[in-house]
Amino acid sequence: MTPLAVTSYTLVSALGSGLAATTSALIEGRSGLRPWDLEWAALNTYVGRIEGIEEAPVIEALAEFDCRNNRLAQMGLRTDRFEDAVRAVAERYGSRRIAVVLGTSTSGIRESEIAYAERSPVDGALPEWLRFDTTHNFNSITVFVRRYLGLRGPALTISTACSSSAKSFVDAAQMIETGICDAAVVGGVDSLCLLTMKGFASLELTSPEPCRPNDVARSGISIGEAAGFAIVERLDAAPDAAIALLGYGESCDAYHMSSPDPEGVGAAEAMREALDKSGLAPEDIAYVNLHGTGSVFNDKAEDAAVFSVLGDSVPCSSTKGWTGHALGAGGITEAVISCICITENFVPANLNMHEPDPALSCRIVAESHEAPVDRVLTNSFGFGGNNCSLILGRTA
Amino acid sequence: MEVWVAGIGVLGPGLEGWASASTVLKGEKPYAPSPVQLDPPEILNARERRRASPPVRLALNAAREAVSQSGIPENECASAFGSSCGDGVTLHHLLEALADPEGLVSPTQFHNSVHNAAIGYWSIGTGARLAATSIAAQDQTFGATFLKACMQATLEKLPVLLAVFDMPFPEPLHSVHPLSGPFSVALVLTAEKSRSSVAAISVDWSADGSLAETEPGNSSLRTLWRGNPAARSVPLLETLASGDKADVVIRYPVDGSLMLTVVSC
Numbered sequence: 001m002t003p004l005a006v007t008s009y010t011l012v013s014a015l016g017s018g019l020a021a022t023t024s025a026l027i028e029g030r031s032g033l034r035p036w037d038l039e040w041a042a043l044n045t046y047v048g049r050i051e052g053i054e055e056a057p058v059i060e061a062l063a064e065f066d067c068r069n070n071r072l073a074q075m076g077l078r079t080d081r082f083e084d085a086v087r088a089v090a091e092r093y094g095s096r097r098i099a100v101v102l103g104t105s106t107s108g109i110r111e112s113e114i115a116y117a118e119r120s121p122v123d124g125a126l127p128e129w130l131r132f133d134t135t136h137n138f139n140s141i142t143v144f145v146r147r148y149l150g151l152r153g154p155a156l157t158i159s160t161a162c163s164s165s166a167k168s169f170v171d172a173a174q175m176i177e178t179g180i181c182d183a184a185v186v187g188g189v190d191s192l193c194l195l196t197m198k199g200f201a202s203l204e205l206t207s208p209e210p211c212r213p214n215d216v217a218r219s220g221i222s223i224g225e226a227a228g229f230a231i232v233e234r235l236d237a238a239p240d241a242a243i244a245l246l247g248y249g250e251s252c253d254a255y256h257m258s259s260p261d262p263e264g265v266g267a268a269e270a271m272r273e274a275l276d277k278s279g280l281a282p283e284d285i286a287y288v289n290l291h292g293t294g295s296v297f298n299d300k301a302e303d304a305a306v307f308s309v310l311g312d313s314v315p316c317s318s319t320k321g322w323t324g325h326a327l328g329a330g331g332i333t334e335a336v337i338s339c340i341c342i343t344e345n346f347v348p349a350n351l352n353m354h355e356p357d358p359a360l361s362c363r364i365v366a367e368s369h370e371a372p373v374d375r376v377l378t379n380s381f382g383f384g385g386n387n388c389s390l391i392l393g394r395t396a
Numbered sequence: 397m398e399v400w401v402a403g404i405g406v407l408g409p410g411l412e413g414w415a416s417a418s419t420v421l422k423g424e425k426p427y428a429p430s431p432v433q434l435d436p437p438e439i440l441n442a443r444e445r446r447r448a449s450p451p452v453r454l455a456l457n458a459a460r461e462a463v464s465q466s467g468i469p470e471n472e473c474a475s476a477f478g479s480s481c482g483d484g485v486t487l488h489h490l491l492e493a494l495a496d497p498e499g500l501v502s503p504t505q506f507h508n509s510v511h512n513a514a515i516g517y518w519s520i521g522t523g524a525r526l527a528a529t530s531i532a533a534q535d536q537t538f539g540a541t542f543l544k545a546c547m548q549a550t551l552e553k554l555p556v557l558l559a560v561f562d563m564p565f566p567e568p569l570h571s572v573h574p575l576s577g578p579f580s581v582a583l584v585l586t587a588e589k590s591r592s593s594v595a596a597i598s599v600d601w602s603a604d605g606s607l608a609e610t611e612p613g614n615s616s617l618r619t620l621w622r623g624n625p626a627a628r629s630v631p632l633l634e635t636l637a638s639g640d641k642a643d644v645v646i647r648y649p650v651d652g653s654l655m656l657t658v659v660s661c
């Protein structure tokens with residue numbers, strides 16, 4: 001594919017707001033995970049929770065969109081002067097020529113969770129205050145962001161569980177190539193809600209400790225929340241761009257809704273497609289940011305897949321020990337972290353891995369270090385066996 | 397861009413299967429809505445078949461029809477599924493469980509609550525491992541998913557199974573987000589003409605939202621068309637059923653237009 005410039009990006013996660021906070025947390029090895037402490041339920045788990053959401057409603061003009069997910073989106077848009085970068089791009093191409101493609105898995109479902117607890121005892125009706133279409137609705141995040149940024153181009157939401165925001169890059173690349181837009185705001189947002197906290201627990205996928213991807217004693221995931229955004233546009237129109245999307249691959253496991261194919265066949269296909277599209281060979285990849293959730297099955301299956309495509313010389317790590325698993329926003333979280341790795345020439349350790357699982361074959365990084373990082377492959381694998389691999393790289 | 401339609405599936409009240417639905421859509425038979433029969437999807441194994449929720453059945457049965465008609469093996473198609481609101485039946489059960497401090501969340505219902513559950517089950521049931529997506533764009537979900545399928549077919553040079561479905565929520569969610577009835581549509585699109593092609597569609601996109609969206613020729617289909625985002629496909633389906641050459645405008649989110657010129661072959 002023709003490389004697609006990534007000309008601006010930002011992230012708000014459990015590591016803090018923005019690239020500087022994220023970078024220093026990565027370099028200092030400081031995890032953002034903490035014990036679950038919200039009053040919604042008593043849960044024995046760690047989460048990547050973001051502070052301040054409760055105190056930061058969305059702007060008055062968009063009050064009907066107010067919910068945790070859109071508040072978090074707003075925090076993201078206000079970070080790293082991202083909204084200024086969007087304004088500049090909109091001035092360059094016209095606001096109708098900028099698409100918004102975002103991923104989310106649960107959108108503003110928290111509003112409906114609260115509403116269901118307040119149903120009328122008489123007829124079971126939901127309380128008047130619930131604004132389903134502008135909060136819980138899957139597409140609310142995209143409509144909110146598009147309106148907040150004053151954009152007037154194409155917009156849609158991708159909801160493929162944990163691969164959602166990674167796939168937003170793919171749709172944007174296709175839209176730009178097709179000519180329906182010249183640039184796109186991509187990324188996604190997912191926020192803590194009771195559905196995922198209790199849902200993953202019911203599947204016995206959450207750990208009572210901070211997640212330990214690739215550790216021999218790993219016992220599950222730590223759910224996180226995040227808002228991440230990037231601007232993508234044609235490289236020839238943005239020649240100063242430092243980073244580009246070089247390739248992408250998508251596939252399905254065709255195996256099970258919530259367990260990965262142990263042989264990682266689909267995952268391997270997604271990675272191979274990304275390499276093919278980018279015209280790169282495995283040895284051209286400096287670092288693999290694994291999906292690496294810390295679940296017993298994901299890490300093993302992913303290891304098999306990565307090993308089959310890239311062997312055991314490429315350094316790999318999961319960064320979910322830092323941020324937790326931001327679900328639909330996991331893809332953009334790790335795309336932004338990958339961009340940081342490229343700009344800083346930094347290979348992050350696989351945080352929280354006390355003892356590497358000897359059953360794994362890949363070269364999993366135990367200590368963060370500096371090294372030339374020109375090209376990163378990042379994996380996002382979601383429920384339904386939905387896989388997406390992205391390759392990001394330095395342009396010059 | 398240009399795509400070819402290799403197979404069509406449809407499932408809605410009084411529109412059960414392309415053969416009988418097309419006689420209604422081309423005006424040979426009056427529209428007589430009746431409750432949709434949601435058979436357990438054949439492509440799933442016995443246990444999953446029984447447990448498949450109504451929205452998943454709605455999606456998969458239409459998808460199956462389109463793919464069978466196309467003669468293209470399921471596992472050779474990439475997929476673009478769309479739904480404005482996903483599985484409301486499963487969602488309601490989960491929200492009830494979550495509202496009860498002692499409530500237990502069913503792990504199966506949890507993994508079935510993801511927006512991409514239908515395409516997940518499709519791929520598991522058919523062994524299809526090519527790219528798959530699940531799109532939500534409220535009332536313009538059909539336009540969004542249709543264009544995605546066209547881009548996928550022409551840029552990635554793959555047959556693409558498009559399936560868009562929406563089913564009314566049970567109460568109390570129905571009152572806060574009403575839909576006019578269940579409906580699903582599926583098309584298999586290819587970038588080149590094939591033996592099973594029934595029509596060519598040339599697709600143009602415009603930022604001009606002032607272009608009027610084509611309405612159903614059959615006025616008795618208006619309620620379904622207006623009230624179910626998947627049924628925004630009805631005017632296109634009418635054209636495919638009639639075998640005429642026609643232009644169809646479909647809204648593309650948020651306020652753009654897809655201009656389709658449909659030529660039957």
